[in-house]
Amino acid sequence: xxTNELIEKIEKACDIDEGTMALEDVLETSGYxxxxxxxxxxxxxxxxxxxxxxxxxxxxxxxxTDLVGLCKSKLDV
Amino acid sequence: MWACVRANWMSKNSYIVDVDIHLPSTVLTNEELAKxxxxxxxxxxxxxTGIKERRITKCYExxxxxxxxxxxxxxxxxxxxxxxxxxxxxxxxxxPLPTTACLIQHRLKLPTTCGALDFNLGCxxxxxxxxxxxxxxxxxxxxxxxxxNADTYSHYINAKDKSVRTLFGDGATATLVSSTPGxxxxxxxxxxxxxxxxxxxxxxxxxxxxxxxxxxxxxxxDNNGNGRTxxxxxxxxxxxxxxxxxxxxxxxxxxxxxxxxTMGDINLFVFHQANLFILKHLQKLxxxxxEKFVVAMENSGNTVSCTIPIALKDAMxxxxxxxDDNVMLVGFGVGYSWGATILKWS
Numbered sequence: 001x002x003t004n005e006l007i008e009k010i011e012k013a014c015d016i017d018e019g020t021m022a023l024e025d026v027l028e029t030s031g032y033x034x035x036x037x038x039x040x041x042x043x044x045x046x047x048x049x050x051x052x053x054x055x056x057x058x059x060x061x062x063x064x065t066d067l068v069g070l071c072k073s074k075l076d077v
Numbered sequence: 078m079w080a081c082v083r084a085n086w087m088s089k090n091s092y093i094v095d096v097d098i099h100l101p102s103t104v105l106t107n108e109e110l111a112k113x114x115x116x117x118x119x120x121x122x123x124x125x126t127g128i129k130e131r132r133i134t135k136c137y138e139x140x141x142x143x144x145x146x147x148x149x150x151x152x153x154x155x156x157x158x159x160x161x162x163x164x165x166x167x168x169x170x171x172x173p174l175p176t177t178a179c180l181i182q183h184r185l186k187l188p189t190t191c192g193a194l195d196f197n198l199g200c201x202x203x204x205x206x207x208x209x210x211x212x213x214x215x216x217x218x219x220x221x222x223x224x225x226n227a228d229t230y231s232h233y234i235n236a237k238d239k240s241v242r243t244l245f246g247d248g249a250t251a252t253l254v255s256s257t258p259g260x261x262x263x264x265x266x267x268x269x270x271x272x273x274x275x276x277x278x279x280x281x282x283x284x285x286x287x288x289x290x291x292x293x294x295x296x297x298x299d300n301n302g303n304g305r306t307x308x309x310x311x312x313x314x315x316x317x318x319x320x321x322x323x324x325x326x327x328x329x330x331x332x333x334x335x336x337x338x339t340m341g342d343i344n345l346f347v348f349h350q351a352n353l354f355i356l357k358h359l360q361k362l363x364x365x366x367x368e369k370f371v372v373a374m375e376n377s378g379n380t381v382s383c384t385i386p387i388a389l390k391d392a393m394x395x396x397x398x399x400x401d402d403n404v405m406l407v408g409f410g411v412g413y414s415w416g417a418t419i420l421k422w423s
Binding site: 028034035036038039040042043046047052053054055056058059 | 323361
């Protein structure tokens with residue numbers, strides 16, 4: 001799965017329009033990353049990518065780049 | 078052979094005789110919550126949580142008051158003098174001591190030959206209570222066990238914290254567990270699990286002996302705009318979701334293996350009604366059809382250890398249970414603590 005496909009999935013989890021998320025976005029100040037999108041993201045990666053990433057690992061992500069990188073690192077294992 | 082048959086005939090098997098519910102009279106609707114949280118309209122609260130309204134106790138109402146009301150409903154149909162043991166599951170006891178179950182024994186006028194104990198568990202509490210009741214009944218320590226579940230989380234919730242105020246409701250259930258000599262197993266097997274590393278993710282940090290209630294504690298507002306003090310209930314929703322999504326599928330497989338059953342053998346799944354999003358996630362993950370999956374929290378919310386008996390009662394009233402159905406009950410949450418069992422319905 002490439003970076004753009006992962007971003008599309010994260011955009012869907014955050015309920016924002018396709019193409020509005022940028023890799024350099026800082027999650028905390030992005031305006032779309034709240035407690036609910038966090039949970040929807042965890043749900044999405046388990047159901048669609050088969051990834052069980054603990055919330056504590058996602059919590060360490062500061063930017064969209066970090067989120068994408070975390071997913072890629074788990075998919076590569 | 079004869080001895081074996083005789084042993085089976087003599088053995089006792091526990092079963093759920095009846096369940097009754099009591100919810101407090103004060104209703105907290107999504108419309109009222111939306112006034113306090115304008116960024117969460119009523120429709121959005123319903124869509125995200127699956128809850129339309131929850132019942133809230135008044136400040137002077139305790140979990141034991143709710144439990145007594147639920148028990149009184151049940152005991153209009155059964156002889157209270159035959160109750161041999163009272164189990165009270167709560168995280169809202171009347172006092173640090175004495176044991177609230179002792180006070181309830183007196184209020185219900187149960188015989189003084191009745192054993193009584195409290196146990197402190199949340200969302201897994203009904204499963205653990207059934208396990209304890211089964212053990213008491215099947216080892217001849219009591220013929221009839223009254224299992225009471227009740228909580229008043231609203232007393233721990235800050236009015237400015239939408240993350241928990243939209244979810245939790247107060248309530249109580251009363252379940253009668255009794256024995257039936259010589260019939261096939263009805264309650265069990267059980268699987269349990271515990272991981273105390275999750276303690277900080279759903280917690281009331283003060284009010285116990287580790288840390289006393291802090292007077293004039295300052296309000297702290299988190300990144301999502303939820304306000305609470307150190308005395309209030311705190312929930313890390315993402316961590317709780319993560320724990321649930323990882324632990325529940327394993328728990329179900331363990332329990333099926335013990336029962337020598339498969340997912341296809343289960344006729345109805347009754348999960349802890351945490352919130353609609355978690356329930357739908359688990360349902361999809363486990364490929365459970367709507368016909369086999371109970372969602373019953375719209376008018377009561379997440380009532381902690383009461384959600385499973387409330388959902389079970391809902392299924393009974395809607396005639397979703399037939400004789401010989403296999404019913405899987407699954408509880409998970411605060412602690413972390415989790416447990417599951419399978420009922421052979423009769």
